[in-house]
Amino acid sequence: LQVCCVRIANMFIVKRVVSAGGSFAPHCTSLSVSHFSACHCLASSRRHSPYSSVDRERYTSLVKSVMSSRVSSQTPETLQAEDEHMYGPVVRTPPPRPDMRVPKTLHPFLRCETTEETQEPESGPPVRISLKREQGGSFVPSVTRILQQTLSPEQIFYLERWKRRMIAELGEDGFKEYTQNLFRQGKLFHSALEDILMSGSTWKDKSLSEAPKYPSEVLGYMESISHILEDISAVRAIESTVQHDTLNYLGIVDCVARYRGVLCIIDWKTSDKPKPFLSNTYDNPIQVAAYAGALNSDENYKYQVENGLIVVAYKDGTPAHAHQLSSELMLEYWKTWLLRLEEFREQR
Numbered sequence: 001l002q003v004c005c006v007r008i009a010n011m012f013i014v015k016r017v018v019s020a021g022g023s024f025a026p027h028c029t030s031l032s033v034s035h036f037s038a039c040h041c042l043a044s045s046r047r048h049s050p051y052s053s054v055d056r057e058r059y060t061s062l063v064k065s066v067m068s069s070r071v072s073s074q075t076p077e078t079l080q081a082e083d084e085h086m087y088g089p090v091v092r093t094p095p096p097r098p099d100m101r102v103p104k105t106l107h108p109f110l111r112c113e114t115t116e117e118t119q120e121p122e123s124g125p126p127v128r129i130s131l132k133r134e135q136g137g138s139f140v141p142s143v144t145r146i147l148q149q150t151l152s153p154e155q156i157f158y159l160e161r162w163k164r165r166m167i168a169e170l171g172e173d174g175f176k177e178y179t180q181n182l183f184r185q186g187k188l189f190h191s192a193l194e195d196i197l198m199s200g201s202t203w204k205d206k207s208l209s210e211a212p213k214y215p216s217e218v219l220g221y222m223e224s225i226s227h228i229l230e231d232i233s234a235v236r237a238i239e240s241t242v243q244h245d246t247l248n249y250l251g252i253v254d255c256v257a258r259y260r261g262v263l264c265i266i267d268w269k270t271s272d273k274p275k276p277f278l279s280n281t282y283d284n285p286i287q288v289a290a291y292a293g294a295l296n297s298d299e300n301y302k303y304q305v306e307n308g309l310i311v312v313a314y315k316d317g318t319p320a321h322a323h324q325l326s327s328e329l330m331l332e333y334w335k336t337w338l339l340r341l342e343e344f345r346e347q348r
Contacts, residue, residue, distance in 0.1 A: 003322065011295075039164050054057075055083045064111050103145070103338035104342060104343060106335070107246065107293075107338060109258075109306075109330070116155050119147075125198070125239075125277055126235045128239055129237075131250070139244065141249055142251055142252075143249060143290045146249060149344055149347065152338065166178065181310060182270075184217075189219055189222075189270055190268065193255075196229065198238060221270055222313075224314045224315075225311055225315040231260045232257050232259060235256070236303070237256040238255055240256070242294040247341060251290060254268050256268075256295070258303060267291075269310060270312075270314075271313070272314075272315065278325075285325055285333045286333050286336050288310060288333070289330050290334075292306070308324070309325065309327060310323040312323070
């Protein structure tokens with residue numbers, strides 16, 4: 001068999017040389033292999049072959065290359081094993097570990113003494129408790145203020161870089177006008193939402209008859225959240241103040257309602273860029289958990305909320321993204337909020 005391979009390979013060489021203008025004799029290229037036998041030693045007479053003078057060792061590498069010109073049988077697993085044998089095992093970078101710190105005092109998220117008998121009925125108009133700061137009273141920081149003053153160095157770096165880039169594009173006055181417009185659009189958006197939720201109607205009903213009365217800046221946002229509003233029911237509070245007397249902080253909840261049957265703290269956000277993942281919302285989950293913890297401890301509310309919802313609306317009418325926070329996630333963000341609250345107190 002080896003002799004056959006050598007001869008076939010050498011025939012291949014002869015033909016390649018002839019086709020390239022070589023000087024081999026014509027009769028060498030017309031040899032037939034149709035009756036070639038591996039048992040050539042049994043032939044009755046041995047005829048002189050033009051290949052007898054070929055140096056077999058010289059073309060051993062060629063034969064090997066011809067015989068091995070097949071698809072490799074190695075798999076990704078065997079290639080990795082070979083690579084590890086030659087260069088050592090692959091050092092994999094471990095995923096970033098979550099913050100393993102724990103609050104010094106793990107304050108409860110829920111008010112344990114609340115029972116089913118003390119739950120408020122879900123009928124009736126939504127509650128709205130206005131913010132009242134007592135004259136001469138002690139200062140109670142807001143959730144927004146605490147989060148702003150406890151940003152990580154990385155968050156501060158990216159915020160400052162974004163601000164410098166925007167100023168470079170718009171100028172100082174242009175950037176100031178841009179931020180003012182964002183604030184105004186946010187207020188108009190929340191006002192339109194409040195009107196719809198207080199009336200108990202849907203955006204579809206409003207868009208057919210009363211949409212023109214809303215500012216043009218919010219029409220895209222309202223269209224963006226229209227599919228979310230269809231799943232909102234049993235609204236219990238709108239733009240209502242919540243306060244945690246034990247931890248001494250307060251906030252204003254956008255909405256408390258049922259989303260697909262689950263009672264949630266709902267936070268409405270606007271954005272120019274898509275935010276399809278919860279991680280894109282930065283500190284918003286911590287904010288929602290802080291609001292829920294304050295509401296659960298506030299005597300003005302006779303019910304408890306364990307879940308959250310962050311809705312990101314888009315000005316161009318693109319369907320909003322709804323990020324649900326389960327009770328397990330809310331507890332994790334509640335611990336993070338307690339750490340931020342401790343950091344804020346240490347700073348002061």
